[in-house]
Amino acid sequence: MFSRETYIHRRQVLKKAVGSGLIIFPGNEEVGMNYRDNIYHFRQDSSFLYYSGIDRPSLFLLIDVDADIEILFGDDLTIEQTVWTGPQESLAISAEKSGITAVQPFSFAEAIIKNALQQKKALHFLPPYRSAITLKLSSWLEINPSLLAANASVVLSKAIVAQRSYKTNEEVAEIEKAVDITAAMHLKAIQTARPGMAEYEVAAQVESTATSLGGHLAFPTILTVNGQYLHNHAGANILQEGQLVLCDSGAENCMHYAGDMTRTFPVSSTFTTQQKEIYNIVLQAEEAAIATLKPGTLFKNSHLTACKEILTGLKSLGLVKGDLDEAVAAGAHTLFFQCGLGHMMGMDVHDMENIGEEYIGYTDTLKKSTEFGLKSLRLGKELEEGFVLTVEPGIYFIPELIDQWQAEKKYSEFINYDKVQAYRNFGGIRIEEDFLITNDAYRLLGKPLAKTAEDIETLRSY
Amino acid sequence: MFSRETYIHRRQVLKKAVGSGLIIFPGNEEVGMNYRDNIYHFRQDSSFLYYSGIDRPSLFLLIDVDADIEILFGDDLTIEQTVWTGPQESLAISAEKSGITAVQPFSFAEAIIKNALQQKKALHFLPPYRSAITLKLSSWLEINPSLLAANASVVLSKAIVAQRSYKTNEEVAEIEKAVDITAAMHLKAIQTARPGMAEYEVAAQVESTATSLGGHLAFPTILTVNGQYLHNHAGANILQEGQLVLCDSGAENCMHYAGDMTRTFPVSSTFTTQQKEIYNIVLQAEEAAIATLKPGTLFKNSHLTACKEILTGLKSLGLVKGDLDEAVAAGAHTLFFQCGLGHMMGMDVHDMENIGEEYIGYTDTLKKSTEFGLKSLRLGKELEEGFVLTVEPGIYFIPELIDQWQAEKKYSEFINYDKVQAYRNFGGIRIEEDFLITNDAYRLLGKPLAKTAEDIETLRSY
Missing domain, CATH: 3.90.230.10 (Creatinase/methionine aminopeptidase superfamily)
Structure with missing residues (x-):
């Protein structure tokens, strides 16, 4: 990872460029090759990585521009999962390393998105390229899967390109x-x-x-x-x-x-x-x-x-x-x-x-x-x-x-x-x-x- | 591939075991790692391979048990696609090698499924493990993604297990x-x-x-x-x-x-x-x-x-x-x-x-x-x-x-x-x-x- 300041700075620049609303970054999920648990090597979404530095599956980053709140949604391992994978850094520590102070269970994310929808807040997301993200966004945002790309945020897209194009x-x-x-x-x-x-x-x-x-x-x-x-x-x-x-x-x-x-x-x-x-x-x-x-x-x-x-x-x-x-x-x-x-x-x-x-x-x-x-x-x-x-x-x-x-x-x-x-x-x-x-x-x-x-x-x- | 007779025999045994209705095998799609075209190595679905032997993406195999019709849905390469991938065996030849005589464009599949739905034919499918297949089946079969697994065919599942468990x-x-x-x-x-x-x-x-x-x-x-x-x-x-x-x-x-x-x-x-x-x-x-x-x-x-x-x-x-x-x-x-x-x-x-x-x-x-x-x-x-x-x-x-x-x-x-x-x-x-x-x-x-x-x-x- 880069320094905490790097990620904080990147998100600050992004928030300023997007202006208002909620920015949502779904992290990538594991993909099964020939059955669910026989997975391809994990590849995190690059924008998720760019703004969080966190390289593990099944996370969701929400940035509320207006309230200036950043929340990482995800779940720590249970002891039974640890038996299979070995111990993993807690999400709270991972989040802290990139300056994200709020961590909540993954299951809390949907309600927050639905609530924002009801309040007619602008929801900024990128066009999905993984079907798992398409399914999730479609369900959470109540948008037909075939219409998600057309509803992706131009403001967010341009803001990210304006940052990631210039390599430090x-x-x-x-x-x-x-x-x-x-x-x-x-x-x-x-x-x-x-x-x-x-x-x-x-x-x-x-x-x-x-x-x-x-x-x-x-x-x-x-x-x-x-x-x-x-x-x-x-x-x-x-x-x-x-x-x-x-x-x-x-x-x-x-x-x-x-x-x-x-x-x-x-x-x-x-x-x-x-x-x-x-x-x-x-x-x-x-x-x-x-x-x-x-x-x-x-x-x-x-x-x-x-x-x-x-x-x-x-x-x-x-x-x-x-x-x-x-x-x-x-x-x-x-x-x-x-x-x-x-x-x-x-x-x-x-x-x-x-x-x-x-x-x-x-x-x-x-x-x-x-x-x-x-x-x-x-x-x-x-x-x-x-x-x-x-x-x-x-x-x-x-x-x-x-x-x-x-x-x-x-x-x-x-x-x-x-x-x-x-x-x-x-x-x-x-x-x-x-x-x-x-x-x-x-x-x-x-x-x-x-x-x-x-x-x-x-x-x-x- | 095994011999054509092997695949014909496997499908005959399957049809007999399932008895009636339509069996649908969606082949696997390519999966993008960090964008759509940067793909993981392709892995065909194993049951699709078992019954067809065809190891390439974006296919759909339909077996109409009652009419004893088998159709492979898919598209051959255009010359422009050939510039990128090189020439590929035509689908008609691939299908013929496993004794499937009918090949139709991929876009024809949905109408045939919808028609079968209207006629209230039994549609047998396996529980999906890839989100792309979940999306497709959900759309074609008009079943909520979260309910697909529960609607998967027990008859088909048992019939396949009864074949694939015994290795020749x-x-x-x-x-x-x-x-x-x-x-x-x-x-x-x-x-x-x-x-x-x-x-x-x-x-x-x-x-x-x-x-x-x-x-x-x-x-x-x-x-x-x-x-x-x-x-x-x-x-x-x-x-x-x-x-x-x-x-x-x-x-x-x-x-x-x-x-x-x-x-x-x-x-x-x-x-x-x-x-x-x-x-x-x-x-x-x-x-x-x-x-x-x-x-x-x-x-x-x-x-x-x-x-x-x-x-x-x-x-x-x-x-x-x-x-x-x-x-x-x-x-x-x-x-x-x-x-x-x-x-x-x-x-x-x-x-x-x-x-x-x-x-x-x-x-x-x-x-x-x-x-x-x-x-x-x-x-x-x-x-x-x-x-x-x-x-x-x-x-x-x-x-x-x-x-x-x-x-x-x-x-x-x-x-x-x-x-x-x-x-x-x-x-x-x-x-x-x-x-x-x-x-x-x-x-x-x-x-x-x-x-x-x-x-x-x-x-x-x-």
Whole structure:
């Protein structure tokens, strides 16, 4: 946990921003995998953590802005529960550590909410993403489950985004710990993957690196010889000479701050010439995008910078033709780069995504595009000091997409489909790192990890 | 998957047992950890898997018993989804592999359910354990979420238990694969744990053994120097010379059959004399319980056999006194052995626990006890050929429980509390293996793993 003052301060800022009414933060519940008591590892809701620091299930935090009262609802263990779980810090002590002075039994929460409803007080809550919270809020607030998201508080959403978007020094320190664990995971993958191993065998090494360093996975590991599919999770394919391995993985540290990196490396000890050519285009796109990072840059433009670099490189190989500014404007790059350049990162690997990308990545005046490609750009708005984000361009040869668009003659003024078809079994390459926006530019987070094709090959020599 | 005939046969048996009406199996959905798209690893519902073999989210299986119609509701990927996930087998092909001939879009399911409701057809469903399923069933069936469990079908529950309780040879073969992975996990823990390591570092080795062999964890790993707390998960304690490590972990294989074993070993290379004395009592209790395994044995009696062995051993050490049959009948053993001897195991590590222990572990005439200790015995009924179960006695010195009961003078006619206090920092020991009930006795599942204190010490010599 951070200091008590940190949490008190965060809640004070929040109360001031929300202005009046009741703010309700339901903590997350345990989720059964195949029956109620066989649970997934517990993950607390990030906003609950941000404002309370308390990392255990079945809690409910209520902040009465008008009365300036904060109550944590939850139950201590009975002795019979202690037999199963071991003793646990009392809730009163946990609450005290974050400056919350009132603790009440969980069963008291509903009556307080119902009472506030009767008194027509404003009740501020975030859109739920867990069905258990949907059920609880629906019952307590007497709102149909399908209408909860529409009734979520815009004031609260904006207030939280306005706080959590700006990482303090102590938060950046935690993120760097997570990024360092993340780099160790990638180093392990690059050093241990061998022809003949299954994807899941390498993924097991990546994941145990995270857990043996006291972390957890920040998101499901992508470790695949089919890197052209963007979120293709580790499977049973056997690594074969000549293939590429794309590993997109990351840890969250014990404070639940995330790291998120991608490296792509050859199953053989060296890249082929064709692989190295595409690799260097992705690297050049990443470096060009990184160079744009500073307060005031529209991240949408950083994205488009990377798109143009990708087309420039591919034009030099003959896959692309025509005017590249026109090609980017038309969206021709989306045959190769179908997604976004990056996203905010913090306590969530896609930070605050549960609150809504319209607040995190865009503004009232800059709305997200609905076009293929740009609609997957999670962050478009102007960068500010304190933002933490990923930069992760890639080139992906997706046979299904190539075939469909070639048949449709889509972007045929910009794409040499015959040349592209020669790459249909190429796979995909992505390079990803994490950055802090500083007062005048950016800072790479975590210890640097091999990134050039040559440095990757050095690690792959065996 | 098993053969198409296997799934067709299973559904035929089920339809016959249920007799009439509609059987509805909602498959499991993805669950977001900290936002909707950042998902836990997917775990299909076991009954859905048992009757369909289809291991992917967002499906719904409907069996109209009267019309003898089976429909799988679900949606194939769009090309845009393929960009993210890679191509997936079409649902029609998946369904065909388990002999289901009708596939319809997911959105069609609700109307068919509503129509059946209007026609007052019997709708058979299992009690939900995932909130997403609760929400869906509540909406479709127009039943308040809190009343769904009470409206679950007893006929369906009993019919499923009557099938899934008896493991076929092909199921036993899958379970043995899972148990072999499980044994490898334990061997890894015993061979790699060293003084100075954190619990989570050893757990990381255990878990990566499961995943590198193509499995997943069947349940959250218990790996702790505080084995006295029964389900105390891997934490950050540092292993110290003189302590015991209790590891209760298991894999499920790619077919989602589970293994579940426990070993307890010393952090030092050898047990202390005191540790070995208690270890041998637990081992003797396990062997005595195993010797009772055969068709016709009431498993509750196997449990009580182990309880008496534990008291017999502890009496020889002076911790227990008096008549031991009376002590077991009174429940005095529950100071040391607070839980049950074992449970059914199959596609769920506590097999079918979501359906209800009153059906899986007990009968209309043999009800589960409500007493401390026996109320945690998940399996009490008569054993039959084809059952697969765990045997897992233990001795746990729980300081909180010892202090409370000593203060209450509870069981003081049987317990020498002064002697027991000398063990208050001892920890806990459990030994667990998995068994198939055969036509006349039992068979240990999986390759044998070191179990005697001497064999464990041989593995610990470093």
